[in-house]
Amino acid sequence: MKFGLKTLLTAAVVAALAGCNANNSVNTNQANAAVVSAIQSSERPEAHRARDKYRNPLETLEFFGLQSDMTVVEITPGGGWYSEILAPTLKGKGTLYAAHFPADSEIGYYKKSLASFKDKVANDPRYSEVKVTEFFPVTHLDIAPASSADMVLTFRNVHNWYMQKDHEGLLSAFKAFNKALKPGGILGVVEHQLPEDRDDAQQKSSGYMKLSYVVDVAKQAGFELVAQSDINANPKDSADHPKGVWTLPPHLTMGEEQAEKYKAIGESNRMTLKFKKL
Structure with a gap:
């Protein structure tokens, strides 16, 4: 099933009126308020704020069902673009694991990336409760x-x-996510989307992946796809560029x-998938 944002919001309202668990509703509302506060924080660099229109953090985290008292694992957080939103949201109530390099x-x-992230954990109050772990396909799981x-994100x-590691590596990653999750836990995936009619080989060089393949790997690892959304879709992106997805902002590898031309396209067209551990 594929839902637009309006459909998702309508469904959420209907569910609430039908009598969703009151505690879950309170937790979700608290999470949303905390996410908004983190997004609007003056401590976020302007360069990060500029990407909100492409990454839609509030809508994306609402879609995944983030609650402020959850234990969440963010995979390969890099410089911490999402961590600076997740860490304050969960601080004091939940737990954030950052599975870094x-x-x-x-x-x-x-x-360099890991050292920079650990410096934030040591010196930035927003990150003070973050637990840093390690992740790399096949070897660090x-x-x-x-x-x-x-939740794993x-x-x-x-x-x-x-x-880096072909199908074996990708499957090992999803199995690691499954192992960390509680039964019924949620895996949220945002990824650059390759049209289904393209050659599979393009997945090895373009930076784009086919939705069908990602779903298949997740199923092999013990997940069920429960919803998908066009929150992070970009119809201007053809997924056919001289230097793959890195041709587009923010990399602009064509200099x-x-x-x-590429700024006018914006960031990539992305699938947004919500899986549940079986």
Whole structure:
């Protein structure tokens, strides 16, 4: 099933009127207020705020069903674009695990990114309760204690794991997410979307993935797709660019060459998928 944002919001209202659990409603409302506060925080860099129109953090986290007292694992948080929203939302009530790059990695970018993130945890009050763990397909899979998490979230990472470790790596990642989640726990995935009629081989180089393939891997790992949304869709994106998804903002890897053209397109067309652990 595919839902537009208006449909999702209408469904939420109907569910509430039908008598959803009152405690869940309170927790969700608290989470939404906390998310809004984190998004609007003056501590967020302007460059991060500028991307809200493409990443739709409030609508995305509402769609996944985030509540302020949950135990949540964010996978490969990088510089912490979503962490700076999730950490304040969960602080004091829930728990945030940040499954970052492995500490034993020899890759310079990974080492620098992890060190920067750990510095935020040590020195930025917003991150003071974040628990840093490690993740990398096949080799580093203990992202949180088994069956401890209510929700696992990953944003624009799936293509990296597939490009690095092929199907085996991607499946190992989803199995790690399943292991960390409680029965019935939620896996939220946002990923650059490749049209279904394209050659599968493009998934190895373009940065885009087919929705059907992502869903299939998740099912193999013990998940059920419960909903999908066009919250992060961008119909202007053809997913056919000289340097893959990195041609578009924010990377603009073509440099000044046709930069305005790609800025006009905006960030990538993205699938937004909600899975449940069986």
